[in-house]
Amino acid sequence: MRRSLAGLLLVYSAVSLPVTGFVVQEISSCGIGEKQGNVTYKSIITFNHLTILEFNHSANNFVTYLPLKVVENFTTEFNNTIINYVKSEEKRCKDQIKTFWNNTAQRSVKPSMEVFSPEQFYGDDLPLLICHVWGFYPQDIVLSWIKNEKTLVKNVTEAIRVGDWTYQVVAKLDLRDSNPEDTYTCVVKHKSLDMPMMKSW
Structure with missing residues (x-):
């Protein structure tokens, strides 16, 4: 079963912060360019609709957007787990593109x-x-x-x-x-x- 980053952060923050009605959300997207190999995977985590973490592909880690101790601790303690998760999701995204490319972006229908x-x-x-x-x-x-x-x-x-x-x-x-x-x-x-x-x- 896939492990959710938002779930992991939610559990971590639950033991670090007082109970509130705030929402933690994981958002991932798979952007497709005009060519089959041009695939961009994005992964961010939001807290109350504000981005708090975003995966940086060139640095191979998550960048923090809010100076919250719980967020900084999360990236330090779970960075390897996060990277492995993101890499597996990125691979899954690219594999799906290969499967569906010809039936979607490359398809043609006669008028x-x-x-x-x-x-x-x-x-x-x-x-x-x-x-x-x-x-x-x-x-x-x-x-x-x-x-x-x-x-x-x-x-x-x-x-x-x-x-x-x-x-x-x-x-x-x-x-x-x-x-x-x-x-x-x-x-x-x-x-x-x-x-x-x-x-x-």
Whole structure:
């Protein structure tokens, strides 16, 4: 069973301080960079929401933030135990990154798309053509409009998070200068696609 630093400090402070309603909390985080090996592990202990200890990787020990005797004694008496605990947690963090990296940060999901012209309810509504692209990952995507085989515009609108680890984007095209024989095509380029995805109107 893993030993908790906050629990260890709580027991130590309980015999050193009078009984109060204060809270000791251990907070650890595993930061991930853009590359798989770029992992930063942080471990801090707070007392009443104030940081009192933080692990310093370069010095290989905990740094005290509050000049409390109980905190200084804790780092002196339990430093080796703390370091072993932090190192094991850091290793666990990096091992988990290796396991989940390809299914999270490196994954890609192909988009779905639809091209349509919304109904006009008022006479002054602009005639529009809409290209809705959704369900893709990662975020970077390029949308282009082609009119009669000639590129009109590339969409630079930033994709929006949907909430399920995918994104969506909407590209609108003004049709006021169009003729009945004109053909419009929305072209999607994305990392997950071997070739551009297209849909015409």
